[in-house]
Amino acid sequence: MPPKKAPQPVKQVLLGRVGSNLQVGIVGLPNVGKSTFFNVITKSAIPAENFPFCTIDPNTARCIVPDDRFEWLNDHWKPASSVPAHLNITDIAGLVKGANEGQGLGNAFLSNIKAVDAIFHMCRVFEDDDITHVEGSIDPIRDIEIITEELRLKDIQFLEKAWAVIEKVAKSQKDKKAEAECTEKALKMLRDEKKDIRHGEWKATEIEILNTFQLLSAKPVVYLVNMSVKDFVRKKNKWLMKIKEYADARGEPIIPFSAEIEKRLGEMSEEEAKTYCKDNEVQSVLPKICKVGYETLDLIHYFTAGKDEVKCWTIKKGTMAPAAGGKIHSDFEVGFICAEVMAFNDYKENGSEAECKAKGKYKQQGKNYVVEDGDIIFFKANRGGGGAKKK
């Protein structure tokens, strides 16, 4: 029998930018708590005052992605240096109705959203007469629809311009036909069905075309529901169920939290915060938000681990071993020989590399290996022809 051919990896095509240096943008109406949240989650100190349009220029910072496996590896190795995974977060100015036509601070902000890869959609459910609501009352579903519509209208504007060009070109150039058809399908969906691009059914070839547009309504969304301290403590607010139904219908996550409580916790000592949480039976939601944001971007990480360093290396789901190694050094991609891989759970269960080897849990993987979340990897590569290897 002829030797079996190694299976070829199936290329995964995901909606959105490739790469691992991706960002989540905080989007919502003015004065809903976006900057307050940004400050607490990234431990920053940008102005977050009680007036609409307090934020104008986008601010970017990062927060640590919590991971018990990383903690375990640190306890195990007690390394000299330790680097967790990070999520990049951008605080964007508030949007108002008509932003696509330049209302409020308008169009510039919509282009700030274009630069991010996923959206934390901040919804205000906290009542406070002293904090202006630009629509005059609390109604998060109305607010979500205002923002969603603005993003959609901006996409329509963009695609109508693209369509005007591509439609003509496609008449004479056959290879542009697919692009023209995809543009038309996207426009129909946005304009006629009032549906967002991310909710459509797209073939891999269409996704590749859509990814050249970077449409706002293609970006995945997580709804962050900003509650008052009182409501968060009693775990009740009349809007929660309604927002959940709205999000569930679209298959999108919602995370209730309180920016105000998180702010207070951040100002307390660790001991004080612990007591506050215990007395009020609450917990900070920031680690969960960070984790969900990271997952929403389709990011995962592998580890390099030893006594010098334990480090998380962020990659996009579906990344092959050479490109994953390229995060550490370009030599690992160009001169890739193999990746020696142990799954975290196997390592934890067996306690050492030697034991994993003995049990056949230490595997040599080739260039077609798709790196899994939590892999512990040792790359072997030709470095400038020298054949060196590196953890």
Ligand SMILES: Nc1ncnc2c1ncn2[C@@H]1O[C@H](COP(=O)(O)OP(=O)(O)OP(=O)(O)O)[C@@H](O)[C@H]1O
């Ligand atoms: N959960 C909450 N409960 C009570 N007050 C809150 C809560 N979250 C935020 N605030 C208050 O709301 C006001 C506006 O907050 P913030 O500046 O963070 O909003 P923003 O969405 O960034 O506004 P802008 O779009 O104008 O930049 C601040 O005074 C802040 O302390």
Ligand SMILES: [Mg+2]
């Ligand atoms: Mg702000």
